[in-house]
Amino acid sequence: MLKPAFILLLGTPLTAVAAQPVALSLEDTFDAYVQVILHGNEASKETLRENLLLLENSDSVDAIVDALDALQLSKAAFNGTAMEPVSRALEMRRKTLSCTITNITRETVHSTPQAKVAYRCAFPDLSGFFATYRNAQKRRAVVGDVPEDAKALFVAFANALRDAPDRSHEGSAVFLKMPDNGPWLSSNLPQLGMTLLQQALPFDTWNTRVEAESVPTVTGIPTCDLMMAAELTFIARHHPQNPFLSNGMLQGNLLKRVEGMSDEEATRDCRMVHERNRELWNREKTD
Incomplete structure (x- = not known):
C-alpha cells in the first residue's frame, strides 16, 4: 500500500519538484554585488554564483565572484607584515560600509533590456591623514627605511581608518538583462571594489600626490x-x-x-x- 506522502508526490506537477532557478531581480543583483564588494558576505557570494550559473558559460564564475572581494585580497597580503594593524582596522571598518540605489533608468536597446543604476556609498574619508603620510615619506627619503618608523606609521593609519568620518561616493553601473530570462550582468559595477580599495587604502594615490608636488x-x-x-x-x-x-x-x-x-x-x-x-x-x- 502506498504511503500518503508518496501518493501526494505522484500528484505534484514535475515543474514543482524540479523547479528551475529564477534569476535575481535587478535590485537584488545590485545588492548581491555590493554585499560581496563591501563586506565579503559569503551568503551573497553563493547567491551571486547561483545567479551567474544560469549562464551557459559558467567556467569562470568562481573566479569572477572571488575577484569582487578586493578588500579580502589585500587583507590576506597584510597578514604577518608591518601592515597587520591596518588589516585588522580594515576588517572592522568594512562592517560600516554601505551603498544604496538612488535612481534606476530602464530602456530596451536592440531587444535587450538595459538599466543604469545610480548609487551612493558611504566610504571612510582619510584625507586628514595625508599630511602625516607625506611627512613620513619625506623623512624616509632622508633617513631611509626604518622598520620602527613604518610600524608607527601603519599603527597611526589603522587608528585613523577606524575613526575616520564617512564621505559620500556617487557612481553608476550599467546592467544588461541576459536572454531567456537570464540574469542581470554589469561590466562596470565590479570596478567599485577598486574604487573602495583606493579610498580605504589610498597609499598609491598619496604617493602620486607627493611625487607630483615636485x-x-x-x-x-x-x-x-x-x-x-x-x-x-x-x-x-x-x-x-x-x-x-x-x-x-x-x-x-x-x-x-x-x-x-x-x-x-x-x-x-x-x-x-x-x-x-x-x-x-x-x-x-x-x-
Whole structure:
C-alpha cells in the first residue's frame, strides 16, 4: 500500500519538484554585488554564483565572484607584515560600509533590456591623514627605511581608518538583462571594489600626490601633471629644438583633454596616455 506522502508526490506537477532557478531581480543583483564588494558576505557570494550559473558559460564564475572581494585580497597580503594593524582596522571598518540605489533608468536597446543604476556609498574619508603620510615619506627619503618608523606609521593609519568620518561616493553601473530570462550582468559595477580599495587604502594615490608636488602644476590632477612633466622632460632631452617646449601648446591640449572630466576619469585617461607614451619613448631609445 502506498504511503500518503508518496501518493501526494505522484500528484505534484514535475515543474514543482524540479523547479528551475529564477534569476535575481535587478535590485537584488545590485545588492548581491555590493554585499560581496563591501563586506565579503559569503551568503551573497553563493547567491551571486547561483545567479551567474544560469549562464551557459559558467567556467569562470568562481573566479569572477572571488575577484569582487578586493578588500579580502589585500587583507590576506597584510597578514604577518608591518601592515597587520591596518588589516585588522580594515576588517572592522568594512562592517560600516554601505551603498544604496538612488535612481534606476530602464530602456530596451536592440531587444535587450538595459538599466543604469545610480548609487551612493558611504566610504571612510582619510584625507586628514595625508599630511602625516607625506611627512613620513619625506623623512624616509632622508633617513631611509626604518622598520620602527613604518610600524608607527601603519599603527597611526589603522587608528585613523577606524575613526575616520564617512564621505559620500556617487557612481553608476550599467546592467544588461541576459536572454531567456537570464540574469542581470554589469561590466562596470565590479570596478567599485577598486574604487573602495583606493579610498580605504589610498597609499598609491598619496604617493602620486607627493611625487607630483615636485613638478609644475598644469591641471591640479597629480597623474596628469606627472605625465606632462615626463613628456616635456623627454622632449627636452631628445628634441631640444621642438617648439612645444616653450609655446605651452602641450599644456593647453592637456587642459582641453581633461575639461569636463571628473578627477577619477582624468586620472585614468592620463595614466593610459602616460603608459602609451612610455612605450613609445622606450621604443625610440632602442631604435
